[in-house]
Amino acid sequence: xxxxxxxxxxxxxxxxxxxxxxxxxxxxxxxxxxxxxxxxxxxxxxxxxxxxxxxxxxxxxxxxxxxxxxxxxxxxxxxxxxxxxxxxxxxxxxxxxxxxxxxxxxxxxxxxxxxxxxxxxxxxxxxxxxxxxxxxxxxxxxxxxxxxxxxxxxxxxxxxxxxxxxxxxxxxxxxxxxxxxxxxxxxxxxxxxxxxxxxxxxxxxxxxxxxxxxxxxxxxxxxxxxxxxxxxxxxxxxxxxxxxxxxxxxxxxxxxxxxxxxxxxxxxxxxxxxxxxxxxxxxxxxxxxxxxxxxxxxxxxxxxxxxxxxxxxxxxxxxxxxxxxxx
Amino acid sequence: xxxxxxxxxxxxxxxxxxxxxxxxxxxxxxxxxxxxxxxxxxxxxxxxxxxxxxxxxxxxxxxxxxxxxxxxxxxxxxxxxxxxxxxxxxxxxxxxxxxxxxxxxxxxxxxxxxxxxxxxxxxxxxxxxxxxxxxxxxxxxxxxxxxxxxxxxxxxxxxxxxxxxxxxxxxxxxxxxxxxxxxxxxxxxxxxxxxxxxxxxxxxxxxxxxxxxxxxxxxxxxxxxxxxxxxxxxxxxxxxxxxxxxxxxxxxxxxxxxxxxxxxxxxxxxxxxxxxxxxxxxxxxxxxxxxxxxxxxxxxxxxxxxxxxxxxxxxxxxxxxxxxxxx
DNA sequence: GTCGCTCATGAAAACGTTTTCACAACGCAT
DNA sequence: ATGCGTTGTGAAAACGTTTTCATGAGCGAC
Numbered sequence: 001x002x003x004x005x006x007x008x009x010x011x012x013x014x015x016x017x018x019x020x021x022x023x024x025x026x027x028x029x030x031x032x033x034x035x036x037x038x039x040x041x042x043x044x045x046x047x048x049x050x051x052x053x054x055x056x057x058x059x060x061x062x063x064x065x066x067x068x069x070x071x072x073x074x075x076x077x078x079x080x081x082x083x084x085x086x087x088x089x090x091x092x093x094x095x096x097x098x099x100x101x102x103x104x105x106x107x108x109x110x111x112x113x114x115x116x117x118x119x120x121x122x123x124x125x126x127x128x129x130x131x132x133x134x135x136x137x138x139x140x141x142x143x144x145x146x147x148x149x150x151x152x153x154x155x156x157x158x159x160x161x162x163x164x165x166x167x168x169x170x171x172x173x174x175x176x177x178x179x180x181x182x183x184x185x186x187x188x189x190x191x192x193x194x195x196x197x198x199x200x201x202x203x204x205x206x207x208x209x210x211x212x213x214x215x216x217x218x219x220x221x222x223x224x225x226x227x228x229x230x231x232x233x234x235x236x237x238x239x240x241x242x243x244x245x246x247x248x249x250x251x252x253x254x255x256x257x258x259x260x261x262x263x264x265x266x267x268x269x270x271x272x273x274x275x276x277x278x279x280x281x282x283x284x285x286x287x288x289x290x291x292x293x294x295x296x297x298x299x300x301x302x303x304x305x306x307x308x309x310x311x312x313x314x315x316x317x318x319x320x321x322x323x324x325x326x327x
Numbered sequence: 328x329x330x331x332x333x334x335x336x337x338x339x340x341x342x343x344x345x346x347x348x349x350x351x352x353x354x355x356x357x358x359x360x361x362x363x364x365x366x367x368x369x370x371x372x373x374x375x376x377x378x379x380x381x382x383x384x385x386x387x388x389x390x391x392x393x394x395x396x397x398x399x400x401x402x403x404x405x406x407x408x409x410x411x412x413x414x415x416x417x418x419x420x421x422x423x424x425x426x427x428x429x430x431x432x433x434x435x436x437x438x439x440x441x442x443x444x445x446x447x448x449x450x451x452x453x454x455x456x457x458x459x460x461x462x463x464x465x466x467x468x469x470x471x472x473x474x475x476x477x478x479x480x481x482x483x484x485x486x487x488x489x490x491x492x493x494x495x496x497x498x499x500x501x502x503x504x505x506x507x508x509x510x511x512x513x514x515x516x517x518x519x520x521x522x523x524x525x526x527x528x529x530x531x532x533x534x535x536x537x538x539x540x541x542x543x544x545x546x547x548x549x550x551x552x553x554x555x556x557x558x559x560x561x562x563x564x565x566x567x568x569x570x571x572x573x574x575x576x577x578x579x580x581x582x583x584x585x586x587x588x589x590x591x592x593x594x595x596x597x598x599x600x601x602x603x604x605x606x607x608x609x610x611x612x613x614x615x616x617x618x619x620x621x622x623x624x625x626x627x628x629x630x631x632x633x634x635x636x637x638x639x640x641x642x643x644x645x646x647x648x649x650x651x652x653x654x
Numbered sequence: 655g656t657c658g659c660t661c662a663t664g665a666a667a668a669c670g671t672t673t674t675c676a677c678a679a680c681g682c683a684t
Numbered sequence: 685a686t687g688c689g690t691t692g693t694g695a696a697a698a699c700g701t702t703t704t705c706a707t708g709a710g711c712g713a714c
Contacts, residue, residue, distance in 0.1 A: 002464075004700055006700080014663080016701080017665080017703080018662085018664075020701070020703085027663095028663085029662065032662085046440050047701075048442060048699085048701065049441050050699090051377075054668095055669050056669085056702055069406055070403060075397050079396055079423060086422075091420050091437065092422075095409075095413075096409055114376050114418075115375060216598075271543075272602060275575055275599060276602050332670065332671060343670090344673080344694060347671070347673085348672090348693090354691065354692060356693090359693085377671090378669070378670035380671090381669090381671070381701085382672040383671080
């Protein structure tokens with residue numbers, strides 16, 4: 001049927017061991033190496049990676065588990081992760097959990113069965129809390145969301161600082177009735193809320209916060225409700241790009257302009273936040289850097305397993321646009 | 328070291344064959360099945376998928392090869408493909424080619440070495456032309472871009488009709504000097520150009536076309552140049568979402584408003600095309616449907632290999648917005 | 655010239671499963 | 685009772701590699 005290493009060996013007049021060594025990096029004389037290469041070309045041989053993995057006990061595979069690849073933040077991160085993986089000669093298995101704890105568990109089990117080299121994972125808060133390093137025989141690097149300290153390597157934004165920075169910026173621009181709308185499933189949103197909260201207190205302002213599932217539709221509905229209530233806030237801070245989109249839609253639908261009707265600020269510097277008029281003030285995350293750093297942590301841990309747990313904290317960048325214009 | 332099926336067998340007091348059958352669907356008495364399940368729980372056994380694949384000669388894996396997952400079109404399609412794959416108990420390997428023929432070849436080879444169950448692939452025009460079915464031992468379903476007729480199963484938009492529809496719409500709105508800007512690497516862009524061309528001829532209008540690499544930056548540069556030339560077109564049709572974004576940026580930068588300064592229309596109903604003001608007229612692609620159909624074709628071919636090659640052609644939907652307002 | 659040493663090579667074991675094959679036990683029709 | 689298909693089970697082969705182990709050749713040092 002399919003051509004295997006035995007056929008190549010026969011064609012080259014050598015043993016299978018020599019073929020394996022010639023294709024890998026074992027010591028083989030130049031003459032034989034050439035014979036083998038010729039035989040490979042002649043037979044059209046393609047190594048069977050399953051067999052290779054089984055025998056060598058090394059999958060050369062990275063698992064990437066995110067909430068939803070359609071979230072541009074994860075899309076961008078995934079691209080960086082993929083680049084790093086393939087550059088290191090590894091493949092990438094992609095999984096979408098939809099923020100569902102059950103699917104998270106399912107995919108983590110799958111990764112064990114795949115005997116993957118390592119996993120990059122953006123867990124929900126619930127799962128992050130239960131994640132115990134000793135349960136995993138491979139490096140597990142958390143991104144965007146973080147677990148309890150000391151658990152796993154991870155790379156996150158300085159969310160608290162970013163949340164505060166948005167408040168500071170709005171205060172500076174003359175706003176005081178500043179509300180916050182945050183995602184309900186991730187530790188990230190929690191931290192951003194904490195940043196919002198502490199900055200509000202520092203400025204002596206009264207916080208007003210709500211939570212929604214981190215998706216555009218629920219956010220739109222919530223903001224629509226909020227806008228219809230008496231005592232509408234002067235400004236609204238939201239905790240990610242999807243929620244920001246929902247907020248924008250709700251404001252448009254209610255005929256509320258920004259920053260006049262309500263000032264808007266959020267996270268994720270997606271292209272559309274600049275194209276819309278007036279532009280939206282956002283905290284830009286270094287998305288590619290997050291993916292690259294995550295893979296860096298992963299490879300480091302493979303090399304030095306005993307190493308203490310590291311958490312890379314990256315700073316966001318405030319991009320001020322018209323949506324938070326001076327009041 | 329790690330617990331294998333032998334350990335489970337020993338713990339349950341049965342043979343490895345029985346364990347395998349109990350976990351699969353072989354005939355096993357209820358009593359033994361329970362013993363095995365208990366032993367699995369007790370030992371914390373996780374099957375080794377590499378070994379399983381090697382022996383059963385079935386990878387239960389789908390490869391997805393696209394130009395760039397950051398292109399929202401591919402993001403959305405990939406999500407649908409992933410859902411279908413995991414629903415069928417298969418994993419997904421993701422590859423980004425960056426429209427590079429060499430990487431396309433690399434990944435196709437990788438898929439052979441993985442002995443994947445099937446592949447969903449969005450090839451560049453160049454690669455699509457050279458793709459010969461007999462070179463692949465697995466079903467290969469093309470999406471978005473298409474190869475020579477009769478080659479592979481595929482699912483595509485009716486690009487010619489869509490390209491014409493945009494022209495018809497613009498003519499109806501009173502425009503006549505309608506230009507076209509198309510991606511230079513995909514057959515898709517070619518077809519959309521053909522649709523544009525034939526509609527222009529049909530209306531007795533003179534076509535004006537240019538090509539760019541299908542990405543936002545080159546598109547922005549080209550449109551900027553175009554806008555600066557004398558005899559600026561009244562309307563511009565572009566062949567995908569990234570190019571549309573470039574065009575919008577260029578218009579903004581040049582202080583050209585739409586539809587007054589230049590009418591804009593394109594492809595891909597991404598959220599921002601609605602949020603921007605005035606909204607952009609686009610052809611909406613049924614992205615989820617494309618992914619689902621592709622997996623359908625793939626599974627069908629697995630079931631009935633001899634079946635004639637099928638090409639599913641889906642219709643786009645014209646969404647008229649302010650960017651093509653009456654002239 | 656003999657003793658170690660390195661080096662290239664082949665035979666065979668090993669990786670962890672599934673599947674084939676053989677067989678025993680059982681029920682059922684003769 | 686005998687024969688026969690069915691069913692559940694275990695021993696062992698098989699999947700396609702890499703790796704271990706043994707061997708023999710080549711070579712410099714004494």
